[in-house]
Amino acid sequence: MRLDGVSQTNGFSTPNGSASSQSRKPLSHSLNGQPVFASNGDSQTNGSVKSPNSLPSYFGHNREEVTRLLIQSLYDLGYSGAAELLSKESGYQLESEAVAMFRSAVLDGRWSDAELILVPSFLTESGHENPPRNKLVLAENANKNEMLFYLRQQKFLELLEARDLGDALMVLRTELTPLNYDIGRLHALSRLVAYAFFFVFMIADLVVFSCVLRNIYTNKRDGMGLSALLERGYYQNYPVGFFYPATWMDTHVTEFISPSVMIPDHRLAILLDQIKRNQINQCLYHNTASCPSLYSDHMCDRADFPLRPGVELSQHADEVWYCEFSHDGTKLATASRDHCVIIYDTSTFSVLHKLREHEEGVAHASWSPDDTKLITCSQDRGARVWSVETGRCLLTISHHRQPVTAAAWAADGESFVTASLDLSSQLCHWSLRGQVIHMWPGGFRVQDCAITSDGRRLVAADVQGKIHVYNLSTHEEEYCIPLKSKPTSVAVSRDSRYMLVNLSEGQIQLIDIDTTDVVRRFQGQKQGSFVIRSTFGGAAENFVVSGSEDSRVYVWHKENGMLVETLEGHLSGCVNAISWNPTNAGMFASAGDDRSVRIWTRERDAPRTPAAEKQRAVSSNGFTRTSALRSTSSF
Structure with missing residues (x-):
């Protein structure tokens, strides 16, 4: 760089x-x-x-x-x-004089003065090219009743915190209700009064009551207190969510005041952030978590990107269907059609364990959040939990009646979910003792699953062309996304914002988990007959990386969708899975039908091991691919 x-x-x-x-x-x-x-x-x-x-x-x-x-x-x-x-x-x-006076009145709690400035600002006076000094310049979408509602609501909340319930109730009846704005919220405020009476008069817990009310309008993350009324929604951290949904205060007072007289907060910092983001988006090889400097234009060097197939791991005797680095980047697990799972030490790529107890091919492996355990999923209809330190099997899941296709750990590492092609039990939530926590109703088969890093959601890829998203705490389905073709894999970003879905039609979709919008589509790789898994890659997950049926690895820039590189390293067959080292941005692994796992590195820091010095092992061609896990035609 x-x-x-x-x-x-x-x-x-x-x-x-x-x-x-x-x-x-x-x-x-x-x-x-x-x-x-x-x-x-x-x-x-x-x-x-x-x-x-x-x-x-x-x-x-x-x-x-x-x-x-x-x-x-x-x-x-x-x-x-x-x-x-x-x-x-x-x-x-x-700021103009009117804005300064309005801000001061709000922050000091002088609500009458604030309204005396706000209300006349909605009146138009002919013959005046510029507004009088005591009037706010309002945005085109300014709504008087909405702005008044925010002000009076804040007044109401302060009276509640002061335990002046009589005056608070009077504000609700005589000032908020006549505005006839957001009846649903008015009802919630009414319930809050009842809630306040309960705390103050029924249990007399004034300390708890004061804390609850303070959480309503104080953003505890940056301690801004009352200024939140002017700066951002102040209900987002309210602990009693049924009173105040987070979306209620997404629109705040400053959005209704023209930026020509009241500049949005931290505006220059926001503009500089946009500049940095634009430079990153224009830099095809940006593979660092640090932001570019403002002193000069930014461009990363291609030589600093992992493009070299430095190490070839050839310990498997058949197609390698999956690979995944541990969260700390010190280990790599590979799963193969040869019934075996191998755990490597990534400092030397020496073999730590060979896990051999599965009776058929192993299609997936998943590290626990603390990297002490590994779940493996097999065509033998079983899943096994292993101790990474000893290589001993700790638990065997033999509930499913069809191949187990994937597994995902809960964020706390105390439970996990298995996915299967079993129509009667395609998703099961297990404790570490093998007890069923929840079993989702049957009716479809699951090819892959993932749990978001924040632990909130379970995402499952239905082989019939749907993505199911569940609330992991309640186990209820939040929504279902229909797709145009069969999904073969799903991955979620570290920030829990996006999912990456491989489709059998040869397209990868980046989907916003909250909005369900397709943010971007990535094309170029060959896919149609077999299961191929893509992943997010790079230090800040700036890339999307996928294998392909043409024996290549494809790398796209996540933000602009441009194909950055097409890499050749595997001899034949599919490249089935990719894993990027989470702690070493200059390393990723690819697993292929040629029985090998390739470790891709930068030229300057490619590991020098005996395996790296060996000539490429020659793989036989034409492996039979009849597995229900490998072939999408069996979906």
Whole structure:
């Protein structure tokens, strides 16, 4: 990767620690005290300072917008003095007088004053090109009743926290109800009053009551308190979810005020983040978790990408159907048609264990979250849980009457789910003692399954062309996605946002788990007859990687969908599965029908082992493929 920055900044800089550490006060960006405000688009000459409107644009950008963004960012960085100096020198104010007054009224809880500013702002006056100083400039979608509802709701919640239940009930009846806005939420607020009466008068637990109410409008992650009314939805962490669904406050007050007078929070930081994201999206080989520097344009070197088939593992006697690195990256498990599972040490790729107790081919393996156990799934209709340290079988699942196709661990590592082609018991949730926690109703066969990293959802690929998503806690189905062709595998991203579905028609779909939208489609690999598994790859999962029936490995850029590389390394047959080392971005493995597992690395750090120095083992061609797990035609 090209060096993104330089060792020292251009010109002179202040040593770390010498800058002002004064933290930004809630109203500091409102110009602290009693400044002279300028209307939107106007400025003061401040003595000898030129009028900003008479100055040229800033490299084609609006000078006022750039300056006001800089002022806001200086406050964000804690440089209040510099922000005030820039405002004075430029003549631009961060916020209009009306916005500053409105913000102050909300944060101080002066609800009447806030409404006296808000309500007249909805009145239009003819003959005025610019709004009066005491009026807010509102966005086109501004809704008076909705904004009033947010303000009065906050007032209501504060009265509840102060245990002034009488006044809170009066606000609900005389101020919130007449707005006739969101009747469902009004009913929820009414229930909250009953809830408050219960805590205060029935059990007199004032401490618990105060904590509950504070959680309603305080975002505990960053401690913003009442400013959340102006900055973001404040119900998302409310512990009693049936009162306040998280979506209720997705729209907040600032969205109704024109950004020309009230810049969205941290706007420059957001723009810089977009720049970095765009640079990453344009960099085909971006394979690092660190963000690019702002000092220079960013581009990663192809030589830093794992394109070299450095090590060939040839210990299996038949097709290798699956491979997966452990979470800590120190081990690799491979599963084969030869009934065997092999665990390797990834520092030397020496064999740690050969697990031989399955009676037929092994199609899948899954590491426990702490990497101490491994589940293997076989065509012998069984699944086994192994101790990784000793290689001993700890548990055998023999419930299914058809091949076990996949398994997935719960996030806590205390239970797991097995998937099967068994119509009567295609999905089962097990404890570590082999006890059934839940068995989903039959009716379809499952080719693959995965549990999201946050432990919330189970995703199952139905061989009839559907994706089923279940709530793992309640075991209820949240939704079902119909597909145009049969899915052969499903993988989920580390952030639990996306699923990656291989389709037998030769397409891979990236699907948003929350919205069910198909975000992107990846094409180019050959697939149609056999089970092929793709995965997310790279340090920040910037890539999608898949095997193919043409013996190649295909790598796409996840964000722009571009085919980055087509790699040749296997001698013949399908490349069945891919696994990217989660702790070493410069290494991934591929498992193929040629009986080999390839370890792909960067040229500079390819492991030097005896296996790496051997000439490629020659594989026989034409293996018979009649397995229900291998052939999609048996679906």
